[in-house]
Amino acid sequence: MSALETAVATSPPSLPELFTGFLKIGLMGFGGVGPVARHIIVAERNWLDDRAYAELMGICQALPGANTVNAAVMLGDRFRGAAGALTCVFALMAMPLLSLVALANIYDAVSGHPLAQVALTGAAASAAGLILGTAARLLAKAGLARWAWLMAAAAFVAVGVLRLPMLPSLLVLVPLGLVAASLGARRV
Amino acid sequence: MERSVFGQLVVTFGTISLMAIGGANAVVPEIHRQIVEILGWMDAPTFARLFAIAQTAPGPNVMLASIVGWHVAGTGGLLVATAAMLLPSSVLALACSRGLRRFGDNRGVRIVTLALVPIALGLMLASGAVAALAADAGLFGFAITAATAFVTYRSKVNPLVPMAAGTVVYVAVWSAGLL
Numbered sequence: 001m002s003a004l005e006t007a008v009a010t011s012p013p014s015l016p017e018l019f020t021g022f023l024k025i026g027l028m029g030f031g032g033v034g035p036v037a038r039h040i041i042v043a044e045r046n047w048l049d050d051r052a053y054a055e056l057m058g059i060c061q062a063l064p065g066a067n068t069v070n071a072a073v074m075l076g077d078r079f080r081g082a083a084g085a086l087t088c089v090f091a092l093m094a095m096p097l098l099s100l101v102a103l104a105n106i107y108d109a110v111s112g113h114p115l116a117q118v119a120l121t122g123a124a125a126s127a128a129g130l131i132l133g134t135a136a137r138l139l140a141k142a143g144l145a146r147w148a149w150l151m152a153a154a155a156f157v158a159v160g161v162l163r164l165p166m167l168p169s170l171l172v173l174v175p176l177g178l179v180a181a182s183l184g185a186r187r188v
Numbered sequence: 189m190e191r192s193v194f195g196q197l198v199v200t201f202g203t204i205s206l207m208a209i210g211g212a213n214a215v216v217p218e219i220h221r222q223i224v225e226i227l228g229w230m231d232a233p234t235f236a237r238l239f240a241i242a243q244t245a246p247g248p249n250v251m252l253a254s255i256v257g258w259h260v261a262g263t264g265g266l267l268v269a270t271a272a273m274l275l276p277s278s279v280l281a282l283a284c285s286r287g288l289r290r291f292g293d294n295r296g297v298r299i300v301t302l303a304l305v306p307i308a309l310g311l312m313l314a315s316g317a318v319a320a321l322a323a324d325a326g327l328f329g330f331a332i333t334a335a336t337a338f339v340t341y342r343s344k345v346n347p348l349v350p351m352a353a354g355t356v357v358y359v360a361v362w363s364a365g366l367l
Contacts, residue, residue, distance in 0.1 A: 030246045030348055061308075062300040063284060065277025066211040066248035073278045074285040085282055089274065096247020097254060097270065103241050104258050104266075111237075115359070118367075122332060122358025124236035124323035126351040127243045129333040131213055132316030133340025134347070139309050148302075152310035159217045160314025166207050166218035170307075177303030184302065 012079040013047060015087050021045050022072055022091035029096070033068045047075065068092065147180040193261050194268050196227065201253045201272035208277060210308030212249040216315035219252065220322060229260050236322040243351065250274060325358070328367055332358050 013021070021040055028036045041047050048056065060070040069089060076088030110116035139152065151173065158169040200222050208215045216239065223229050230238075238259055242252040250273045257269025288294060320333045332354045339350040361367055 026247050028246065029248075030346065032347060033246070033248055058301060059284065059288070059297055060281070061210070062297050062304060063277065063281050064206050064208045065274070065281065066208070066250045068248045069250060069274060069278060070281040073281040077282055077285050082282070085278070089278060093247065093270065093274070096245055096251060097266070099247070100242070100245040100251050100254055101258070101263070101266065103245055104255055107237075107241055115363075118362045119355055119359050120237040120240065121233065121323060121325045121329065122355040122362075123240040123244070123351065124233070125320065125325040125329035125332040125358065126336045126354030127240035128236070128316050128319035128323055129336025129338075129354065130243060130316075130340050130347050130351055131216070131312060131319060132333065133337035133350075134213075135309055135312035135316060136337065136341045138312070140341075142305060142309065144306055148306035151303075152306040152313075155307045155310025156313045156317075158314075159311055160317040163217065163221065163318075165221065166215065167203070170207055170209075173307050174303065177307055178299065181299045181302035 013045065015080055015084060017045070018076055018079060018084055019087050019091045021047070022076075022088045023095060025068065026092045027095040029068075033066075033092075037068050037071060041071075041075070047079075145184055147184060151177050151180065194264065197257050197260065197265060197269045198272045200227075201257070201269050202276055204253070205273050205276040206280070208250070208273075209304050210312060212252045212273070213315050214308050214311035216252070217311075217318040219256065220318050223256055223260075224322070229256075232322040233324045234259070236319055236324070239319050239322075240351075244348065326367065328361060329358070 021044075025033055025037050025040050028040075038053060042050055042053050056071055056074060057067060060067040060074070063070050069092065072088035072092045073085045076084035076086070078084075080087070107120075111120065142148075144152065155169070155173055158164045158173070159166055200219075204215050204218055204222075207218060212219075220232070220235055224232050224235050235256075238255045239252055242249070242255045245251055250270070253273035254266050254270040257265035257267070259265075261268070288297065316333075316337070320330065323329055323333070325332065335357075336350045336354045339345070339353075340347055
């Protein structure tokens with residue numbers, strides 16, 4: 001039995017508990033929900049221990065979509081079935097979407113003003129740096145093998161430099177990565 | 189005509205949902221390509237600004253789809269784009285959650301993760317590059333991008349801090365008449 005199954009087998013949280021937990025994750029996740037999600041799921045609510053949480057995030061990483069959304073789906077489903085999954089995703093998205101609507105309305109109100117235009121341009125330049133810096137940090141600590149660095153570079157060049165459509169790029173890159181990963185995993 | 193806009197949002201974000209390995213930060217170039225270049229729903233600077241606003245709000249990064257939907261078709265567009273971005277990947281997660289019983293020692297999951305992590309990180313760099321070009325903030329804008337990237341890379345401070353600082357510096361330099 002995996003750590004995740006053991007954790008789920010003992011006293012699953014109710015739907016209202018899941019709702020308030022994920023509502024809080026969504027509300028507190030300014031600048032990224034990852035750390036907040038861990039804090040609430042592991043430390044505050046005791047839904048999972050550290051090992052089970054790492055297991056959960058491991059599978060979420062291997063799936064498309066935001067990690068936290070996938071975690072909400074999987075935890076909700078494990079604890080309370082499809083209704084649990086819906087509850088968790090709805091709770092996770094509710095407050096962020098309300099804040100986004102508020103921000104969008106402010107944007108609408110001010111975007112004609114020259115100074116607001118300048119501020120938004122500066123914010124856009126900064127936001128790009130945020131993603132680049134985060135990617136660089138993750139790359140630095142990922143401990144990638146040589147083939148994996150090549151895969152990362154190929155993905156960057158194909159989509160970021162050559163601006164190729166993403167679907168065909170992934171249809172080439174993902175199978176190549178899978179072959180390299182299974183060869184690499186066998187050698188270790 | 190309204191209906192076709194909603195239909196297009198469903199198709200665009202519904203397919204992007206399944207390509208978003210590592211989340212929406214991997215698919216900024218594809219969203220830009222479809223929304224700005226193919227559909228022509230907004231210009232590149234507007235897209236970059238919406239991207240910045242989505243970064244400012246709390247919550248998962250999939251909200252880039254939400255704000256693009258909002259800009260194109262108001263609250264209805266926001267809800268449709270959000271649902272389209274969330275649903276396919278969530279259904280897949282649900283199927284995997286039920287299909288895979290033992291995550292921890294599952295060799296298949298390990299190999300998929302090993303293969304996808306470098307691709308996701310390369311795509312994230314591509315997202316940053318495409319967003320920097322779309323921002324159209326000039327040479328000084330690139331300096332702001334580089335400085336924000338450096339601070340984010342080096343320190344564990346909340347990402348909103350370097351982002352706010354970058355914005356303030358950009359506005360200050362512009363106000364001083366230097367841009």
